[in-house]
Amino acid sequence: MDTEKLSVVMPTFNEEVGISRSVSRVMSILAETNLRWEIIIIDDGSRDRTYDSICELARLDNRVIGARLSRNFGKEAALLAGLRMATGDAVITMDSDLQHPPELIKQMVAEWHRGAKVVHGVKLSRKSDSGMVRLRARIFNKIMKEISGLDLYQTSDFKLLDRVAVKAIAEWLPERMRFYRGLAAWAGFRVAYVHFEVAERVEGHSKWSMAQLFGLALTAITSFTALPLRIITLLGVVTFAIGIVVGGEALYSWTQGEAASGFATIELTLLILGSFTMISLGIVGEYVARIYEEVKKRPIYLIEASTLAEIPAVNNAEHTLSTSKRRSD
Secondary structure, three states: OOOOOEEEEEEEEOOOOOOHHHHHHHHHHHHHOOEEEEEEEEEOOOOOOHHHHHHHHHHHHEEEEEEEEEEOOOOOHHHHHHHHOOOEEEEEEOOOOOOHHHHHHHHHHHHHHHHEEEEEEEEEOOOOOHHHHHHHHHHHHHHHHHHOOOOOOOOOEEEEEEEEHHHHHHHHHHOOOOOOHHHHHHHHOOOOEEEOOOOOOOOOOOOOHHHHHHHHHHHHHHHHOOOOHHHHHHHHHHHHHHHHEEEEEEEEHHHHHOOOOOOOHHHHHHHHHHHHHHHHHHHHHHHHHHHHHHHHHOOOOOEEOOOOOOOOOOOOOOOOOOOOOOOOO
């Protein structure tokens, strides 16, 4: 087993204070696996001195590799950059704030040696999250399961991927609007699960805003199902039924020699039709926007600097602004 190599990918954003502690703890666990290893840290456009801290770690141990994106492209882009840079026979993705317990790495490796190609880290509970966050997660997971068939309940970005799974997700799936958890589940390789309690953050606070979470949810839904588009057909059937009811009422009133009820009925009908129209346009617009993003074929991220002498070529190195020598300053 000592010929196998394990890569750990950690996306970071404004983690200047806690990154050294996190890496030190992960390194101590990796030392117990009897595998060759590397830690790849992707700085997703931090505004503090996170990358300087990463470079210092790389100077102390050349098995720590850092890269800095030219701006904040988002966690999904940072994860993809790390997967593409990883050279291990298996790759573990985890957060850099120690909410994903490094102690589970050995259990993940054991499941991998038993034949699993993807090992999912599954949250036992979300005690560290507020009630609103837990409710939001529960609603999202329920919607995803009902409309796409993907069961993402309590899943996380804490995963182990065999090299074949890494190749599938990072190279064979070309979409630019990405949802890592969904892609790992969709790939369909042999899976195993390890369960963990989400730890309290050691340093700092969550970097996710409501707008970012909402955007990720939209990406997840539109990437894995076209059901919302089919809902438009259902809305059309509903409005047609409303038209029949209103028309039938007017015809009945006319046959009885009565004036058809007018203003209130017409106003209500217009409001309903207008609402359905705007909802339909919004749904179609979300899919069109994602088509627009895909056909532009812009790179998902740009790497501004790295501690490597050169960055592995991926997609003809379109994602690399420059290559920089391992920093020693």
